[in-house]
Amino acid sequence: MTTLMPSPQLAQLNVARLRFPLDDPRLAPFVEMLDPVNAAADAAPGFVWRLVEDGEADATGLRPLGDDVIVNLSVWESQETLWDFAYRSGHLEAMRGRRDWFHRHVASHLVLWWIPAGHLPTVAEAAERLTDLRTHGPSPRAFTFASPHTATEAAAHARGGESAGV
Template sequence: MTSAAKLAIYNFGLFVASYDSPAVEGFRLREPANFSAAECAEGFIGRSGYEGEPGPESWGTQVFPRFINGSGFEWAPSSLSLWADLESLMAFSYSGVHADALKHAKNWQVEKQWPALVLWWSEGRPDWAEAVERFEYLHDHGPGPRAFHFKDPYGYDGERISIDRTRVRELAALNAERHKHLMSHVLSMKV
């Protein structure tokens, strides 16, 4: 793999109730703000949309990991996106608008018996099927160059790496400036 590779992320969860229920309203209200915050975050490259919905093109047919089986749901919250590097993604994920959503996720999603997310390096645009395959691989085999997470990251060369925490803080500060209006809006929302 070359340094032209981009960081792919896929995440998956299950709601405590149907998407349109009052129990999940806090998620529903925050979802557009999270997408907007990602799109103007430092290091964001692009994200898959969802078939039949306005917004970005879907990167293939959306599929779900086996953990949806027996849940009673045919659809579950998941996202697939590309980022410039680990630090950019971490700065977005764990600060600001997205961090607020993570803080409240236990109100909307069932406790996970699977990884929260999977990361991998991609030289092209991944699709949903590849994302799900890597997600299940991480669950079944643990982190490695093929599928990993923030706690045990790998570089595009397949070697373990360390995340530059100073750069993460710098990027988070840049994003905070860009997301001021979104953050004040999100903080006024129902949980």
């Protein structure tokens, strides 16, 4: 009898460097969107998990990549479900204001990678994938929406000698 393995899931990290402290009135529109956007993500088809600070509803208090850098780390069933949430939901409204709230990105700010079902990526793992993308460009190990790779490609890449989560 063959046992089916659960389908790999897609992890994503995006980072943003704040223009102002979170309690600054100029960031109020962003802060006001956090709870509704996070609730929408939690209820979105394909959503699996997102990083939150202990005892909080989001991860904005965590600053593992710098005092002025906020991180968003989540897991989704597929690239399509993440895309639908990011670009076909209320999340898009939050993205429209990003230039008012965050510094312009000079390097990649979003990285995607495949993980085994049930694995919860750490911030250190996510930061390593972002560094990989920034250093080597898109690959099956670390990619973007504009340069996607399948879970099958990631698994084949991992079998080729690199250690990866799939």
